[in-house]
Amino acid sequence: MRIRFTKMQGAGNDFVVLDETRGPLGLTPAQYRFIADRHFGVGADQVLSVRPSPGAGIDFEYVIHNADGGEVEQCGNGARCFARFVRDKGLAPGDTLRVKTLSGVIEPRLNPDGRVTVDMGAPVFEPAQVPFDTAGLSSQADGSWHKWHLALDTHAGSAIISVAILSMGNPHAVQEVADVDTAPVHAQGPAIECHPRFPKRVNAGFMQVVDRSQVRLRVWERGAGETLACGTGACAAVVAGIRLGRLDRKVDVHTRGGLLTIEWDGQGPVFMTGPAVTVFEGEMEVP
Numbered sequence: 001m002r003i004r005f006t007k008m009q010g011a012g013n014d015f016v017v018l019d020e021t022r023g024p025l026g027l028t029p030a031q032y033r034f035i036a037d038r039h040f041g042v043g044a045d046q047v048l049s050v051r052p053s054p055g056a057g058i059d060f061e062y063v064i065h066n067a068d069g070g071e072v073e074q075c076g077n078g079a080r081c082f083a084r085f086v087r088d089k090g091l092a093p094g095d096t097l098r099v100k101t102l103s104g105v106i107e108p109r110l111n112p113d114g115r116v117t118v119d120m121g122a123p124v125f126e127p128a129q130v131p132f133d134t135a136g137l138s139s140q141a142d143g144s145w146h147k148w149h150l151a152l153d154t155h156a157g158s159a160i161i162s163v164a165i166l167s168m169g170n171p172h173a174v175q176e177v178a179d180v181d182t183a184p185v186h187a188q189g190p191a192i193e194c195h196p197r198f199p200k201r202v203n204a205g206f207m208q209v210v211d212r213s214q215v216r217l218r219v220w221e222r223g224a225g226e227t228l229a230c231g232t233g234a235c236a237a238v239v240a241g242i243r244l245g246r247l248d249r250k251v252d253v254h255t256r257g258g259l260l261t262i263e264w265d266g267q268g269p270v271f272m273t274g275p276a277v278t279v280f281e282g283e284m285e286v287p
């Protein structure tokens, strides 16, 4: 099958975007994996599909596949690229959108400076909804919240880590580290991602608090490995930092691929602002 695609990136988290507004391409998980492959395909952390409105009051449906071919609920950096894509292709008339994802409706808005702000919805803390199995697990109170103690077996040995667990539509485990440059992202990331306490696996964040309005962040993403930035990971880290009493309500998140600004008032939706850039367009043969 021959398909047209657009390559995009948001803070270095990169995407292949497919226009399926005139009909589904009907790709299989193996074909998503092929497209995302950096040697045989185009290369991407996620493949994003733009589908027509599924109902009244919704502009589009946004479907997300990780590089491993699995469909997932949410992708923050992708949401900004999605908004830029539908605007640049003339598919959307205005600057604000309502977009259906697997985990609910999000609302991206194009700003005059070219960045995109997304209302990502409210975080979810109920462990069963993350989903996260807490049976018999110990936790430690911290700020107005608590962290869970997780036992990990990694190729570098075993460890007990303390993590804040929440969902931004997709599951996140966030731990605080002294220095993201030396954090054990590749040693612990795969073990956290596939920890048996997370039946749908999890995204693993490593956050260094610089001060009350700035953090540095690396994320080992479920189904993609370490990416240069993770939008939902940035939202999850800031929400965790606010609930643990370390951060103010507006925080600059410095990732390896760029800057994301996250705002949360402590109870409502989380707002994420950052870049969304088209890199190139092309056509490829997908076996």
Ligand SMILES: N[C@@H](CCC[C@H](N)C(=O)O)C(=O)O
Binding pocket: 013, 045, 046, 066, 072, 073, 074, 075, 076, 077, 078, 170, 171, 203, 221, 222, 223, 224, 227, 229, 230, 231, 232, 233
């Ligand atoms: N890069 C994304 C998150 C993509 C999905 C994630 N890997 C998952 O499996 O939940 C972002 O910017 O949020």
